Amino acid sequence: MSPRHLSSRARPRPEELRVDLQHLPVGIPVRGARFSWVVPQLGDSMQRLHRIQVARSPRGFGSPLWDTGWVTSERSVAVPYEGPDLDASTPYWWRVAVDTDAPGDWSSAQCFVTAADAWGGEAIWGPVAMDEWTAEDIPWVLLRTEFDLPAQPIRAAFVEAAGLSPEGGPTPQGPRGGRQHVYKLWANAQVVGYGSVRSGFEEAMYHTHDLTGVLRPGRNALAALCWAEQGRAFSARLVVVLADGTRLEVPTSTRWRAFSGAMMLPGLGDIxxxxxxxxxEDWDMRHEPRGWQSPGFDDSGWDRARPSEAELPPPMPATVSIRHHLGETVRAHRVSGSAPAGSALAGAAPAGPPAAGSPTGSSARVGGGEIWRADLGREIVGGIRLEVVGRAGVRIRVRLGEELEADGTVRSRLRTSNFYEETWTLRDGPQTIEHWxxxxxxxxxxxxxxGSGLDLSRALRPVVLRSPAMGGGSFTSSDPDLDRVWEMxxxxxxxxxQDLYVDTQSRERLPYEGxxxxxxxxxxxxxxxxxxxRSSLAFLVRRPTWPAEYHLMPPLMAWEDYLATGDDRRLREDLHFLEQGGYQHLLDGGLVRKDPGSASEWDADLVDWPQSSRDGFEFTEVNTVVNAFQAAAFRALARxxxxxxxxxVAQSxxxxxxxxxxxLNDRMLGDGPSYVDGEGSEHRSQHATAIPVALGLAPAARLPALGGFLASGGMRMSVYGAQFLLDALxxxxxxxxxxxxxTARTTESWLHQIDDLGASIVPEAWDSxxxxxxxxxxxxxTTPVNVIARWVLGVQVIEPGAARVRIAPHPGPLARIRGVVPTIRGPVDVDLDRDAGRLRVHVPPNTRAELVLDRAELGIHGHPRIEAPGEWALGASEDEIxxxxxxxxxxxVRWHE
Incomplete structure (x- = not known):
């Protein structure tokens, strides 16, 4: 260690350490990992030197595995590991120190876990062989094992686990698979994770779950509740590294115990x-093996797990994880007394078969009884937990919905035809039931x-399933309505x-490029x-969807990823796929000529969705929207x-x-006031003009007139298409x-969705x-949240890895705006008070910025007083500074003094 660092413990240290862009790094390759950090606010906060060390333990930096020594470099993002190859499935620790124009100190050490080079455990399922399955046995299986740990501190502990198959596709008999996780995993009765996420690769995704703070000396237990309609394989390996470096492993094998969940979760209905x-999930708690997730449970009556008949592809580490977040108790309000005689819950036999189109097992609302209702305050993705003291055989009908019916009941049959209604049957005594x-x-x-006597007023807690939230962005303004739109x-x-950028978790559960x-x-x-x-882009370039324009969007996503992260590996790995998506083979005089197709056909022109939001767009063989995206894709590929x-690639x-x-500009714009929809059309939809302008294709001299055309039309695009209209404006x-x-209050507005529809997450359309x-x-x-960051606050990354940002606030009619826009190098803060004639900006460490001030929009006259760090250059004209x-x-910057 350099002597100048020995007495510097009070100095700021590097923070927000990442390996391969992960804050909780797992699945890191044994060679070629990349390190990133946020430079501390030390001296001028501009890095001149850095030093990285990697060690086998958090106390092993005295003799590290790799030490860069002091390196003269400004680079703090995607710095490559160049040490010896690491061991697979092994924890390591790293730290970094940086010098600015002042000497710095070491960061705290961060653990990362390397990727597996082979499956550590046998693929199992159970409890009977596949050819012995009965209809009642198929869906659910409980798996568990126990193990002992010595009385020694644990340096690191993790489980590498995979489940097949989380997605499934269409079959002649209908859709297959849940398009969600296959297993829920506990260690010592604590939920530690879900898996697996969907893979666009030939390999199978596995997860690395951290158990370091969960295990203890003595007896421990691992348990998994699994569901899969096809695939039906669970593989896991627990790795424990003790303080003395001893490595212990507990893999899945036929020594694990297995139990059918057919009685605990009966029926074959789907949502x-x-x-x-x-x-x-029609839980019957009378058949839950009590304490099965805990050590000490007697599983002698369980069968041994069977080897899965599914063949596991090679493993690939998942960098996205789904976490279990348990919310606070939500108060439920009792709204009625007892169920009417003859109702399903009063003990009558169920009614006849469900109506046509009803999911298996659905039934009519019984209307009365001991009913409790709760509004969670906003929509969640996950489920609920009930903590009750019950009596064996008492049933609770659980209904969930996005909306209420006119009479105040919950609409459990969603507009999407999902049916969120289940029956939970209690056992004697205290119990907890939770959606899987x-x-x-x-x-x-x-x-x-x-007559159950249950008090459910304090029994309900929401269970949120999502990838770890990092936060960092914020926004407030002089317009409370805009603030509400931003927050939604x-x-x-x-x-x-969750695991991918999907259309919605209620209906498709599929990603689309647009x-x-x-x-x-x-x-x-x-x-x-x-x-x-990154995960969504990797999936989509390998499994593209049907719309023509969507095939052209992955290069745009890939370039934005590179700007945000400075890590070019996805560009290199996916270049072949990014090139494949275009229509170079259909170029005619520089433009794509193709059959527009019809809805949902492969390569069909979409323009916007739903169809009612296309502003009368006329489809032609040479389509302005498709060609605008093709030109933008070409430009992104060149970059x-x-x-x-x-x-x-760059030149062609x-x-x-x-x-x-x-x-495009010659044939679709010409001398007109706006773009036409396509060759041979005289129709000028909002889409045909907004999209070329938003993608930066329109001639600069024509922007004022094109902006006038777009501004005069109101919102004639969908919630999705609004991205391009707002960018264009x-x-x-x-x-x-x-x-x-x-901030409009028309039907085509976010405030209509909030105030009139009661939405807390953006709906699919402006209105039903x-x-x-x-x-x-x-x-x-969610267009407003990124438009506010990129245009209203005006923060845009203009060099890879946020090495350089442009800050150009556009408050429009707003008197005040204040917000934070996160970057990989730290947050950019913008605080503008136009009435006071003041702008304050905080540029994050190790970042350079270009500040662009529109005189007319900000009300700046003359020469403002400027205080700013660095050796900056000032350019001033009649229009901007x-x-x-x-x-x-x-x-x-002050201009009213």
Whole structure:
């Protein structure tokens, strides 16, 4: 250690350490890992030197495995590991120290776990062989084992686990698979994780769950509750590294015990929707083996696990995890007394078969009885937990929904045809019942058997399933309505982050490229989280969806990922797929000529969704929207080629981008007031103009007129298409009109969704009149949250890894705006008070910024007083003021003094 660091413990240290972009790093390759950190606010906060050490234990830095020594470098993002190859499935620790113009100190050590090079445990299922399955045995299986640990401190403990198959596809008999996790895993009765996430690769995804603080000396238990309609394989390996370096392993094998869950979770019904088969959970607690997740449970009556008949593909580490978040108790209100005689809960035999189209096992609402209702306050993705003291045989009908019916009851049959209604049967005494799978809902209705005597007012707790929330983004303004829109969109991102950027968890549970592009931008706007965007992009380039324009969006996503992270590995690994998605083979005079297709056909032109939000768009063989995305994809591919040093890619796609852009503007814009929908059309939809402008393809000289056209039309696009309209309005200098769209109270507005529809996550359409089967859980409707970050606060990354950012606030009619936009190098803070004539900005450490101030929009006259760090250059014109080269720290601009 350098002598200058020996007495510097009070100095700020590097924070937000990441390995391969993960805050909780697992599945790290044994060679080529990349380290990132946030430079401390030390001296001028601009890094000049760094030093990285990797060790086998948190106390092993005295003789590290790898030590870079002091390296002269400004790089603090995606710094490659260049030490000896690491061992597979092994914990390591690393730390970093940096010097700015002042000497720094070591960061705290961060643990990371390397990737498995083979399956550590046998694939098992149970409790009977596949050819012995009965209908009642198929879905649910309980698996467990116990093991002893010595009385020695644990250095690290983790489980590598995989379950097949989380997705499933269509069959002649209908959809298969739940498109969700296969297992829920406990260690010593504590939930430690879910898996597996879906894979776009040929390999099977496995998870690494941290158990370091969960295990203890003596007896311990691992337990899993699994469901899979096909695949039916669970593989796991527990790894424990003791303080003295001893390594212990507990793999899955036929020594594990297995128990059928057919009695505990009877029936073969699913939660409906038509796109997948995910199980209803009609829990019968009389048949739950009490304490089965805990050590000391007597499983002598269980069978031995059987080897799975499914063949596991090679393992691939998942970088996205789904966590269990248990909410606070929600007070339920009693709304009725006893169930009427003859109702299902009063003991009468169930009614006849369900109506056509009803999910298996559905029944009519019994209407009365001991009914309790609760509003969770906002929609969640997950389930509920009930903690009750019961009597054997008493039933509670659980109904969940996104909306209430006119009479105040919960609409448990969603507009998407999902059916969230289940029966939970109690046993004697205290018990806890909790959903295993995913549902999207806000309202809860609990109906107990007449005369049960249950008090359910304090029994309910929400169970949220999502990837770890990182937070970091914030926004307030002088317009409370805009703040409410921002918060709904922010929460939409938080609530819908599971294993992929999906359309919705209630219906498709599938990713789409167009949805993912909006989702990615919005997630970057509210939290410095990158794994979900990367996983979704890797999935989609290997499993593309049907719309024509969507095939052209992965290069845009890949470039935004590189700008945000500075890590070029996805560009290199996916370049082949990114090139494949285009329509180079259909170019005719620089533009794509193709059959527009019909809805849901492969390569069909989409333009917008739902169809009612297309503003009368006329489909032609040479489509303006498709060609705008093709030109943008060419441009992104050219940038990607330049970034990875591939001259062929850079040059050929730069030429294609230039030709496509020129042809688009010549043939679709010409001398007109706006773009036409396509070749041979005279119709000028909002989409045909907004999308080329939003993608930066329109000639700069034409932007004022194009902005006027767009500003005069109101919102004629969908919740998804709004991304391009708002981007286009800001690009054309129409910030007032763009902000007015975000705070409008028309049917086509986010405030209508909040105030009139009661939405807390953005719905699929502006209103059910436009799409009667819409749902209320669509993160791709969150355009305002990323538009506010990128345009209103004005923070945009312009060099990879956020090495350089542009800050150009556009408050429009707002007197005050204040917000935080996260980046991988730390948050950018913007605080503007136009009435006071003051702008304050905080540039994060090790970052350079370009500050662009629009004189007219901010009301700046003359020469403002500027205080800013760095050796910046000032450029001033009648229209704007530009400060270029601002470095980390506080910037203040005043112009009313």
């Amino acid at each position: 409906g929707g038509g796109w997948f088969r995910a199980p209803r 799978g995913l549902r999207a809902f806000r309202h809860v209705e609990l109906e107990a058997d007449a 969109c922010r929460y939409s991102i938080e609530a819908t982050s 949805d993912a592009l909006v989702n990615q931008r919005s997630q970057y706007a509210v939290e410095p989280s990158f794994a979900l965007a 990607i080629g330049e970034a990875i040093g591939d001259e062929r 796609y730069a030429e294609s981008a230039a030709a496509a852009t020129s042809a 800001f690009t054309a200098g129409r910030s007032r009109e763009a902000i007015a769209q975000m 009149a436009q799409k009667p089967n819409m749902s209320y859980s669509h993160a791709w409707g 530009v400060l270029d080269g601002v470095t980390a720290g506080h910037v203040q």
